[in-house]
Amino acid sequence: MKGRDEIAQALAASGYIADADLATAISLMQLLRRPMLLEGEAGVGKTEVAKALSKVHVTELIRLQCYEGLDQSSALYEWNYQRQLLAIQAHRGTDSIEDQIFSEKYLLERPLLAAIRRAQPPVLLIDEIDRADDEFEAFLLELLSDFQISIPELGTIPAITIPHVVLTSNGTRELSDALRRRCLYHYVDYPDVDREARIILARIAGASPSLSLQIARMVESVRKEELRKVPGIAETLDWAAALVGLDIRDLHDAPETVHETLICLLKTHEDRARVTPEVTQRLLGRVA
Amino acid sequence: MSCCGSSPEFDDLDKVSRLVSARLAAFLRTLRDAGFRVGLAEGQDAATLMSAGFAARPGLLRAAFKHLFSARKSDWDKFDGLFDAFWLGKRVRSRSRTIGSAQGANSPSLKSLQGTRPEQGSRQSVTDQVPSSDDAPEGHGGEGRMEGASRAENLAEVDFRKLADPDQIALAHEAAAQLARMMRTRLTRRDLARRRGQRLDLRRTIHRNISHGGVPISLVKRQRKDKPLRLIVLLDASGSMSPYTSVFLRFIHGVLDEFHEAEAFLFHTRLAYVSDALKERDAGRALDRLSIMAQGAGGGTRIGESLQSFNRWHAQRVIHSRSCVMIVSDGYETGDAALLGREMAALSRRCRRIVWLNPMMAWEGYAPEARGIKAALPHVDLYAPANTLQSLRALEPYLAKL
Numbered sequence: 235m236k237g238r239d240e241i242a243q244a245l246a247a248s249g250y251i252a253d254a255d256l257a258t259a260i261s262l263m264q265l266l267r268r269p270m271l272l273e274g275e276a277g278v279g280k281t282e283v284a285k286a287l288s289k290v291h292v293t294e295l296i297r298l299q300c301y302e303g304l305d306q307s308s309a310l311y312e313w314n315y316q317r318q319l320l321a322i323q324a325h326r327g328t329d330s331i332e333d334q335i336f337s338e339k340y341l342l343e344r345p346l347l348a349a350i351r352r353a354q355p356p357v358l359l360i361d362e363i364d365r366a367d368d369e370f371e372a373f374l375l376e377l378l379s380d381f382q383i384s385i386p387e388l389g390t391i392p393a394i395t396i397p398h399v400v401l402t403s404n405g406t407r408e409l410s411d412a413l414r415r416r417c418l419y420h421y422v423d424y425p426d427v428d429r430e431a432r433i434i435l436a437r438i439a440g441a442s443p444s445l446s447l448q449i450a451r452m453v454e455s456v457r458k459e460e461l462r463k464v465p466g467i468a469e470t471l472d473w474a475a476a477l478v479g480l481d482i483r484d485l486h487d488a489p490e491t492v493h494e495t496l497i498c499l500l501k502t503h504e505d506r507a508r509v510t511p512e513v514t515q516r517l518l519g520r521v522a
Numbered sequence: 523m524s525c526c527g528s529s530p531e532f533d534d535l536d537k538v539s540r541l542v543s544a545r546l547a548a549f550l551r552t553l554r555d556a557g558f559r560v561g562l563a564e565g566q567d568a569a570t571l572m573s574a575g576f577a578a579r580p581g582l583l584r585a586a587f588k589h590l591f592s593a594r595k596s597d598w599d600k601f602d603g604l605f606d607a608f609w610l611g612k613r614v615r616s617r618s619r620t621i622g623s624a625q626g627a628n629s630p631s632l633k634s635l636q637g638t639r640p641e642q643g644s645r646q647s648v649t650d651q652v653p654s655s656d657d658a659p660e661g662h663g664g665e666g667r668m669e670g671a672s673r674a675e676n677l678a679e680v681d682f683r684k685l686a687d688p689d690q691i692a693l694a695h696e697a698a699a700q701l702a703r704m705m706r707t708r709l710t711r712r713d714l715a716r717r718r719g720q721r722l723d724l725r726r727t728i729h730r731n732i733s734h735g736g737v738p739i740s741l742v743k744r745q746r747k748d749k750p751l752r753l754i755v756l757l758d759a760s761g762s763m764s765p766y767t768s769v770f771l772r773f774i775h776g777v778l779d780e781f782h783e784a785e786a787f788l789f790h791t792r793l794a795y796v797s798d799a800l801k802e803r804d805a806g807r808a809l810d811r812l813s814i815m816a817q818g819a820g821g822g823t824r825i826g827e828s829l830q831s832f833n834r835w836h837a838q839r840v841i842h843s844r845s846c847v848m849i850v851s852d853g854y855e856t857g858d859a860a861l862l863g864r865e866m867a868a869l870s871r872r873c874r875r876i877v878w879l880n881p882m883m884a885w886e887g888y889a890p891e892a893r894g895i896k897a898a899l900p901h902v903d904l905y906a907p908a909n910t911l912q913s914l915r916a917l918e919p920y921l922a923k924l
Contacts, residue, residue, distance in 0.1 A: 258585040265574060266567050266590070273595060307725070315728045322735055335732075405595075405839050411559050414593035421598040462868070 241290055250279075250286030251425075251432045259420045260287060269378055269399035271414065274422030277466020280402040283422070284359035287398060294356040296397070298345040300366035306373065311385060312342045336387040346374075350381055350393035358397040364407040375413050425467065427454050433467060434474045441478050448485045449474050451521045452492075456499055459509065459517075465499040473498035489518055542572060549608050556604055558597055564590060580610060751844055751921065752783035754873075756832065758851030760790040760823035766881045766909070770850050773914065775800050775808055785840045789828035795836065822856030825894055829865035833872075841873045846921060850879045850908065855894025863897035870901040877917065879908035 242257035263270050272280045288295035298309055318335040325331050334340075343351065349358040363371065377383065381393040401417060403409060425433065430450035434441050441449075453470045465473075476495045477485075485492050493514040500506045509517075546568055553560050567590055571577075576586045584605045592598045726742040755774050759767050774786045778800045788794045800808050841847070847869060855862050870876055878898065882888050884907035890896060899905060904920060907913050 255585045255588070258582065259589045262571070262586055262589055266570065268567070270589075271593075312725075313729065315725065315732070318732060319728070322732070326735075406842070408839055411593065415559055415561055415564070417593075418589040419592040419594070419598060420589055421592075421595055 244290040245286055248286050248289035249436050250282060250289075251429055251436060252283075252286070253423075253425070253429065256283065256420065259418060260290070262418055263398060266418070267396060269401055269417045271409075271417035271419050272400060272402045272422055273405060273419070275424070275464065275466060276404055277468040278422045278424055279467050280422050281359065281361060283420075284357055284361075284400040284402075287400060288357040291355075291357065291398065293354050293398075294352065295359060296345050296349045296356050297359045297361060299361045300363050300370070302365055302367065304366045304370055308344055309346050309370070310344050310383060311347045312344060313387075314340045314342050338388070341385075341388070346377060347383055347391070349397040349399075350383070350395070351391070352395055352397070355395040356397050358399045360399065360401045362404055363401045363413075364403040364405060364409060368410070371410055371413055375410075375416060378416060424457060424464075427451055430454070430467065430470060434471065437471055438474045438478055441474055442483065445477070445483060445485070446474070448521050449477065452485060452517060453499065455517045455520050456496075456509070459513070461500070461505045461508070463501050463505060465501075469499045469501070485518060485521060489515060492518065539573075542577075543569060546572070552604060552608055553591055556600065558591055559593055560591055583609075751781075751846065752785070752840075752842060753777055753781055753921070754785045754787070754840055754845060754847045756787045756789060756793075756828070756847065756849045756851075758790070758823060758825070758849075759788045760854075762823065762852055762854050763850075763881070766850075770908075771800075785836075787828075787832060787836070789823075789825070789832075791822060791824050791827075793828040793831045793836075823851070823854055823894075824857035825851060825853070825855045825898075826857050826859070826862035826865055829862065829869060833865055833868050837869070837872055843874065845873045846875045846877060847873045848877045848879065850881075852880055852882045853878075853890065853892045853895030853898060855892065855897075859893035859897040862894050863901075866898045866901040870903075875903045876901060877904045877906065877920070878902040879906055879917075881907065881909040883907035884909045884913070 238257055238261040241260050242252070245252045245257060245260075259270060262268070272283055274280055284297075285295060313336075318340050321335050321340070322331060325334070345358070349356055360374070363374070366374075378399060381396055382390055384390045401413075424430075427447070427450045430453065431443070431446040434446040434449055435443060438446075449470065453465060453473070457464050473495060476498050477492075480488075480491060480495070482488055482491060490511075493509075493511050496509060496514065497506065500509055546565070550560050550565050550568070568587060571586050571590065572583070576583050584602065587605060588598065588601045592601055727738050727740075730740055730742055731738050755777065757763075757767065757770055757774060778784050778786055778797060785795075785797045786800055788796045866876070878895075880890075880895070883890075883905070890899060890905075904917075906917065908917075
């Protein structure tokens with residue numbers, strides 16, 4: 235249980251307004267030394283969790299963005315070929331050249347290797363793991379259980395420190411059961427009105443508490459409409475910034491502006507067409 | 523260890539911890555029964571958590587266990603209920619419903635699915651209809667009775683000769699599975715033949731040629747990795763489709779078995795994800811498992827609603843850029859046809875192709891008059907009959923082109 239309350243405080247201090255369970259999850263990560271898998275809709279702040287975590291632990295954030303076709307050479311390590319070639323040209327005729335060019339001097343660290351070689355355990359964010367291929371997932375699983383990397387020319391490199399690993403997934407592909415079991419699981423949901431209002435207040439300079447609450451309520455009712463793309467927190471913040479920038483103090487004062495700025499929330503043509511001025515009016519009516 | 527409760531004596535502590543671990547083991551069993559994948563490592567970690575003081579407050583323990591034991595959204599959603607039921611003794615609705623529905627698997631339409639096993643074939647055709655009246659008084663008979671009636675009607679109407687003779691049924695099923703196997707092989711081969719445009723992999727070439735002092739002698743090329751075709755089958759298991767359901771189930775079972783990437787869903791009044799159940803290699807066992815999942819068949823077909831839940835909950839995960847969605851249905855929509863149209867439009871934006879197989883299409887004088895099919899057709903890429911194995915086979919060249 236050590237540190238759970240401190241973690242909650244540190245999260246709040248770092249500007250991340252967490253839901254109640256997240257502090258527990260983070261203290262579990264420390265206690266059990268397991269990675270954490272975050273799932274949730276796009277734009278609910280999964281990546282932000284990792285950033286907040288690095289602030290809580292006051293440590294570096296190393297990010298690995300996954301994509302289709304991601305392979306070891308861009309995730310793990312790569313030899314610095316140009317440098318090796320130069321060395322070969324420069325030392326032509328010397329025998330020991332092979333020992334030299336396969337030394338750490340010629341090794342390029344990629345995020346996964348970098349994460350286990352820091353003096354202080356960093357936060358390793360493996361973003362959108364579902365976009366990587368199955369093979370990469372299997373490879374990652376091995377790394378996450380052993381925390382050592384073997385480089386054929388150099389030998390095995392053990393971890394100096396074990397990083398805090400956060401994985402995020404948008405659910406574009408089903409992850410393997412093995413990976414899921416290895417991780418702690420946290421589902422990041424859309425925040426409730428109160429929490430969203432606090433997030434706006436914390437993030438947008440110049441937003442008044444009453445406006446933040448209005449925006450949060452409005453966004454909540456927009457989310458309840460049948461939309462193709464439900465706005466996330468990132469969209470809410472965009473919209474709040476727009477409204478503050480346009481110097482709006484109260485949503486009821488400027489219904490037209492509210493309707494026009496809804497483009498910050500509605501990101502498809504269909505959704506835009508669905509929320510007509512009348513709908514905006516109706517939604518505004520629900521915002522006290 | 524030191525922070526658990528108020529210092530009891532050592533013997534007591536030992537007894538308590540033994541009690542707790544027995545209780546914990548029982549909880550793990552409950553979770554496994556509820557579909558959680560919980561291994562030994564999780565059990566150990568749970569014990570660690572309890573001794574680390576997380577057991578002090580139920581809310582805290584629940585949050586901790588929730589993170590530890592959940593592996594996906596569905597686990598996450600049902601965990602609190604399970605936890606409360608087990609540790610706090612609260613009744614949980616969702617849990618009791620699950621148990622109830624498992625018994626519901628005896629409903630007649632499902633027996634008809636199971637009846638596809640050849641050795642039962644002849645007997646089954648009799649028992650098929652009898653229990654529908656027997657079952658009716660035991661609780662949820664309303665749907666069952668309706669189902670039985672409509673099925674009998676269909677069997678009379680549909681002159682589907684293949685279903686009459688058990689041997690022929692077995693043959694048809696075998697052929698359907700075989701067909702799926704063949705389709706897979708050929709689709710793969712065509713993939714290979716279409717591959718072209720090799721690019722030079724500079725990085726690997728240099729790496730390979732360092733031993734030649736960097737002079738590129740042996741070249742390394744890169745091939746674009748083709749995504750395998752993914753087939754997603756949505757099968758209508760409603761009463762009006764029942765003469766065809768069993769053959770298609772065998773076909774789908776074959777597809778799931780053979781294709782690298784395939785997913786299957788079953789729908790009637792609601793949608794059920796059946797890939798896992800069908801991945802059982804033994805066809806008979808797979809259909810058994812399926813019958814448990816397909817509870818509540820009958821009472822009309824809500825294609826629109828089923829598609830809606832598919833689009834909302836499954837489409838993002840299941841569909842990728844090289845996916846073909848195959849809907850097998852007669853298009854008799856008892857729900858809202860406009861909703862069906864909307865959901866079909868949403869679906870067609872997502873996937874490469876939509877194939878709609880309608881077994882009734884081959885009937886003489888059939889025109890797509892049903893409201894459902896009318897609303898859906900504008901969004902369908904291929905609308906084909908599928909009442910014979912021949913017509914299923916005809917699909918293959920089409921799929922190969924995707």
